[in-house]
Amino acid sequence: MVRAATVPDGHDPLGAVAELPGVPEAVDAARAACEELRWHEAYxxxxxxxxxxxxxxSARASAALDGARVPLDLVRSMAVGAPPAESAEHRTALGALRAAAYVEQWMPALAARGAAQLPPLGQLVAGTHRAATGGWLPDERVGRLRGSDAPEDLRGLGVAVSGAELAARLDLLGDVVRRTNAPALVVTAVVHGELLALRPFAAANGVVARAVARLLLTARGLDPTGSVVPDAAWAAAPNPYLAAAAxxxxxTPDGVARWVRACADAVVIGAGEARVIGDAVLAGRLAG
Structure with missing residues (x-):
């Protein structure tokens, strides 16, 4: 994981990450894919x-990574208010959809001027978790950091810190996001990876991490369209995704660099998915 507590004031806490082997090239590839997307007629x-x-x-793909594979048309019906069936899969998909809607409210309009104004990271993460789990997780665990209990998901990522250490690590991550001027791809990858590693909540940590990462891609200017779907790449290769997160x-520098490069690859693939969506919107035919 990224350790930024010892980085002195005046130095970028993610500067070293941005210079790891292959990361500058990965940043350039992700930026080029997003810039090319911006010229699509649909925008x-x-x-x-x-x-x-x-x-x-994005919600459908994120839910699939948590084992909830549901048809795209069903997720669309949930988006317009159709009640889901009483099943764990449908509950997870609805939670992912609500998390996506929650972060989208913070996305600036396309061609908006000025930087996006986001709440502090801890507040944003907690709000996303409330959106994803409200109604099925016990109230005392919704949007609240774990105490001494272990997370119920993402068990293949090693031992998760808890209690005061967890709260301190999340605060540190928020400070890093506030202080850094690193490329948006790097910031997004670090936040995504750290939330997966920390698993701050009892459940739905993956859904929260991916939703927040998608928001940061837009809010920090890499994907101003808000339509890149990196989750599609992760859902197509869940084992490599989890291996890179681990x-x-x-x-380690190698582990961090591999993760950032994997995030860049997902953005490139996600931009391709956005082009497919743009084509479908123009044609008036959204595939199921």
């Missing part, structure tokens, strides 16, 4: 439709 007048469909597909959790 002239119909970017809101593209973003909305991207959120639905490598990041070791905190």
């Amino acid at each position: 002239r007048r119909r970017w809101r439709e593209v973003r909305a469909e991207a959120g639905i597909r 490598g990041f959790a070791t905190g």
